Amino acid sequence: MARAAVAYVCEACGAVHKKWAGQCSACNAWNSIREETAALSAAAPAGKALGAKRGRRVPLGSLAGSEAPPPRAFSGMGELDRVLGGGLVPGSAVLVGGDPGIGKSTLLLQAVARFAASGLPAIYVSGEEAPAQVRMRAARLGLVDSPVRLAAETNLRDILTTLEAEKPGLVVIDSIQTMWADHVDAAPGSVAQLRAAAHELTAFAKRRGPAVILVGHVTKEGQIAGPRVIEHMVDTVLYFEGERGHQFRILRAVKNRFGPAGEIGVFEMTGEGLSEVGNPSALFLGEQGEGAVPGAAVFAGIEGTRPLLAEVQALVARSALGTPRRAVLGLDGARVAMVLAVLEARSGLSFTGHDIYLNLAGGLRVSEPAADMAAAAALCSALTGKPLPPRAAFFGEISLSGAIRPVPQEEIRLREAEKLGFQVAYAPSRVKQTAESGISVRRIADLPDLIDTLFEGIPA
The missing domain is CATH 3.40.50.300 (P-loop containing nucleotide triphosphate hydrolases)
Incomplete structure (x- = not known):
């Protein structure tokens, strides 16, 4: 004989609570707990989920094996x-x-x-x-x-x-x-x-x-x-x-x-x-891939196993508000805030009193840290009003010390940039480059080095 019982279940994570609450204690979601009726078996022993009945032994095997990969159906897309x-x-x-x-x-x-x-x-x-x-x-x-x-x-x-x-x-x-x-x-x-x-x-x-x-x-x-x-x-x-x-x-x-x-x-x-x-990089680069406009930098990224080039656009303008606005689309807002803080602390640039808008062209969303250098280059270019070098790509992770850290799959990024006609890549100092590569690599050690290379020092 089953009896009905009331349970309070979180719609966000599925956690079950004994009573209703405004916030789920498991996932901290607000107003996600709903009352539901469940059927509980009266025959289940108290305090024992499965009872005393014993089950069968499960056969165990080793990790060694030579199974063929699973067959697949192809859509043609x-x-x-x-x-x-x-x-x-x-x-x-x-x-x-x-x-x-x-x-x-x-x-x-x-x-x-x-x-x-x-x-x-x-x-x-x-x-x-x-x-x-x-x-x-x-x-x-x-x-x-x-x-x-x-x-x-x-x-x-x-x-x-x-x-x-x-x-x-x-x-x-x-x-x-x-x-x-x-x-x-x-x-x-x-x-x-x-x-x-x-x-x-x-x-x-x-x-x-x-x-x-x-x-x-x-x-x-x-x-x-x-x-x-x-x-x-x-x-x-x-x-x-x-x-x-x-x-x-x-x-x-x-x-x-x-x-x-x-x-x-x-x-x-x-x-x-x-x-x-077929070629998403050309789509995400848009018309500003040449870098002729201040605040536009091309990021050489990796999405899964696919290399992808996208344009990072930055706009820095004087703010009339007491608290300047920070708007980020397509990039991780927390990492952009960190890049801004490192630029101010390690490079002497001041973004105080400026509204900052950062956008990844085409609506693409990127979360990998390798986009840090492209974001920093776009922000510096927008602040100084000087465009970045044409046909240049950027990738590299920025640490809190201002150093440019290496990122995975650097050779694949360089090959994709070269294939799309880019002539120079600004990359971490320890990047490896094959002898037959046709793209010039500018190795950047830290943020001051990046600013000196791009703008010949910090503007007064």
Whole structure:
């Protein structure tokens, strides 16, 4: 006999509390605790989760083995296959998150059509849109002749029964927040329903072998809504990023059990759907890649395994406010604040009384410390009003002492800059360069050395 019990569950992290509170003590999120009803078994012994019954012994093995890599299905979309680690692995569970209207459904409809055209039986289950709406999108994208089977359903039991009978190779669930399991006494979209639906669909993928792609909503902070345990259940977590004012979108692998995390794929939003961007560096450099405008510096970065050049733009202006404004887009605001502090303390430059705006062109987001030198060069150029040398790229981490520290994969960064026609690279002093490299490397030891090299000393 089961009895109903009330639990208070945090929607952000899934922690269970005995009573309601305004802030979750596990993840410190505010107003995230919701009351839920759970069924507890009266037969469970008090103080013992599993009781006294003994289970079977689990066979143990060694780390040695010669298993072949898992087979993969290819969509033909190189950017998507790259982010997935080289293709879609059968039996894997993939979670895709992104802002509303960013293009998640468009991307997945194009992807499932490509997989189906390559011979992989595919089913698209929509819990948010009617079949007519999905067909209208397919007509706009030119996919009406694709062999994709479509369903509009939210009942998880009916969906799993259908999938068991149809035996597809790929299933897309759009979205996981709309799924409803009838054995869980909670509203759709709640923590209990999300956890149950994700568990059942992931278990189905492991048990029957199809790849399952789940679409997830995101919160206003940009994180996938629901408990973080969902991200631990699946094999791959992808974030679809981009600004609505820009035409391109970035698909980023945050977690991937079958490939490198941090890998990105770049797409361009057009009237006929999402198209792949073969050379994203040229897109992110924009028209100011020559560095003729003060405050523009080109950063040679690495996203996953891909080298990527992007333009860092800085604007320093006199402030009429008592507290000058600091606005940072695309870079880590904490690291930019540190770079400003080191510039003032170690180089003699003063940004006091100035508003500072720092932007990464094209809406790209970069978090690696190697962008420190490019940000420092752009800020110094904007403050002095002197443009940086043309066709120059920058990379290097700045320490609190003002020294320029080495960064990983320096040779790959140099090759990408050389391929795009850059003639000089400002890099850490210990950078290694091959003899056949056609790009000139200026080795920078610290921030004063950088300023002396670029501006012939600190302006008066």
